[in-house]
Amino acid sequence: DTGVSQDPRHKITKRGQNVTFRCDPISEHNRLYWYRQTLGQGPEFLTYFQNEAQLEKSRLLSDRFSAERPKGSFSTLEIQRTEQGDSAMYLCASSPRGQGSGNTIYFGEGSWLTVV
């Protein structure tokens, strides 16, 4: 499978614990995105990387959230001191180098987080 892959697919954690999600983008894609999706809502943008540089962060990304893409390939999203409101699906997506007006982004299967 050469699509975007995410790990783990499901995570249940106790409030206050830290969790980390990993994303492996499509290999030739230099852009990587993290989105969050709750039930009944569309994906909400969290952050964006071009190669290893984190170029944009949403105001949704509180200081408990940190994302990295150290070598410009895979990325990790860490949530510290989880809260019940963090329960959501965390979607990773990637896209190729810019083509002018907008790029197709391809999503992974998502990582479901449940904070109990």
Next chain:
Amino acid sequence: GENVEQHPSTLSVQEGDSAVIKCTYSDSASNYFPWYKQELGKRPQLIIDIRSNVGEKKDQRIAVTLNKTAKHFSLHITETQPEDSAVYFCAASRAGNNDMRFGAGTRLTVKP
């Protein structure tokens, strides 16, 4: 920033009928408008997209129309089938789409 509104939130049609989902956007600089289909527990998958230099695009039973002046775009599905049942999301972004904004989704149910 961009704001995308989508309606209806739910849509039920009989198999074989057409379905239309509409979205409006606020940022006149947006120039890329994809549509994603998401089945329960699955990833959003791109089904069709349109760029601002065209007004309509068709792919078999699916078509998208764009009205830049009114800042709205629509998804049209003809001859619906039960396997079309899913949640559909529209989205809008500017060149580079670093921050693509999604609508809240439309749950389409196609009754056999």
